[in-house]
Structure formats: C-alpha cells, structure tokens
Amino acid sequence: xxxxxxxxxxxxxxxxxxxxxxxxxxxxxxxxxxxxxxxxxxxxxxxxxxxxxxxxxxxxxxxxxxxxxxxxxxxxxxxxxxxxxxxxxxxxxxxxxxxxxxxxxxxxxxxxxxxxxxxxxxxxxxxxxxxxxxxxxxxxxxxxxxxxxxxxxxxxxxxxxxxxxxxxxxxxxxxxxxxxxxxxxxxxxxxxxxxxxxxxxxxxxxxxxxxxxxxxxxxxxxxxxxxxxxxxxxxxxxxxxxxxxx
Numbered sequence: 001x002x003x004x005x006x007x008x009x010x011x012x013x014x015x016x017x018x019x020x021x022x023x024x025x026x027x028x029x030x031x032x033x034x035x036x037x038x039x040x041x042x043x044x045x046x047x048x049x050x051x052x053x054x055x056x057x058x059x060x061x062x063x064x065x066x067x068x069x070x071x072x073x074x075x076x077x078x079x080x081x082x083x084x085x086x087x088x089x090x091x092x093x094x095x096x097x098x099x100x101x102x103x104x105x106x107x108x109x110x111x112x113x114x115x116x117x118x119x120x121x122x123x124x125x126x127x128x129x130x131x132x133x134x135x136x137x138x139x140x141x142x143x144x145x146x147x148x149x150x151x152x153x154x155x156x157x158x159x160x161x162x163x164x165x166x167x168x169x170x171x172x173x174x175x176x177x178x179x180x181x182x183x184x185x186x187x188x189x190x191x192x193x194x195x196x197x198x199x200x201x202x203x204x205x206x207x208x209x210x211x212x213x214x215x216x217x218x219x220x221x222x223x224x225x226x227x228x229x230x231x232x233x234x235x236x237x238x239x240x241x242x243x244x245x246x
Contacts, residue, residue: 034109038065081140110156111137151219155212189214192238213243
C-alpha cells in the first residue's frame, strides 16, 4: 500500500540532503528521478526493474511521501534542483561508485508544467511564459544529464507543451521547438520523442503525455548491432525507432 505523508506529522524532518542507511552492495538498473513528486514515475520504473539512487523534489510533503514508500533503500535526496550543483553531483557520483554503481542507467524527469498544461495554456498572458521561472527548469535537467552522462534519459511533460508559445504573438509550438532543440544538442545522444496516451498501455485514462527519450550513442550503436534497436532518423517517432515500446 502506498503511503501519503503529511509533513506536519513527521517530527524533525528538514529540507536537506539525506541518504537512508543500508549496507547492501549494488546490482541492477539505476535511475535518478528529477522533479520526482511523490514517486509515481519512479514506481513505474521500479516495476520495470529500476532502482532509484537519487531523487530531487522541492515539495516537502511529496518528498516525505516518496521516502516513506521506499524505506530501507539507500536513496540520496535533494530538494531544490538549483542547489544540486555539478560539484554536489560529482560528490554523489563518487559515493555511488564506492557502493559499486559505476554509472547511471537512466535520468528521468517531468519538469513542472503549470505554464504548459491545458489549463495554463487557456489562461491569458498576464505574464509571458518566457518570464515564468518554472518554464525553464528543463535546462536544469539538461545540465544534470550532461554531468551524469546516463545511458538513457527520459523527459516527460503534458501535451500542451507541443502548442505553447513564449508570448501572445509568438509562433505556435515555439516552446516545444526550443525544448527539443536543447535536448538534441546534448553531446553524445540520439533523441526521439512521441505523444503517447495512457489508455494504450492498460490505464483507464486518456492522459496524453509527451515522452522524449535520449540514448547514449555507444549504447545505441551496441543495441543496433545486436538487432535490438532498428535504424532510424529524426522522421521516426520514439516507438518506431525502438526507443519506446509499441
């Protein structure tokens, strides 16, 4: 059963880096979950065989809920992604190596989407989207990816991102164009994306989501040589390219 934690009932909780103690050595697939919320994406990844080793979540109650459902696991906690500096990331990566984790398999994240959601998209432009700080958090995810160099990264966001514009007179879809271009410029990765619907994966909801997957080129080339991942170019969707299940 998933626990939901009220911060008010947890004495002594502070908003700082923390790791849950365990002496177990590591084996298996690893994931760093950014903007993790209470752990919905991590939960799905855990069911697919991944184990989170670090997560970042600013909301205290959500972070406590994330940890309450993963007792006994040695997970590094960070709150504000802006405080998860490259120097701090390097320290965490070195600590993970001492635990036997030589590299990270996956970095995933769904940066806050208030500025791109269907509700937000229908609001008037009282403030240009380019002036909303949370609309630029995808750049922090890119920074983490560049530092960690995982085998794969996964970006998730709402459908409204595809049509959003920075200003009222801006070009439709210009924000998505900027986001996609920025991720494609990460050195050493091949990127594919797709709009998927939860209803096509056994969930009783429509719930459209934009999923962008980047695979490190050495991993991608190895997969293609083994025939696991087909050859493709930017005209193909993520599922057509073998980056997502069909």
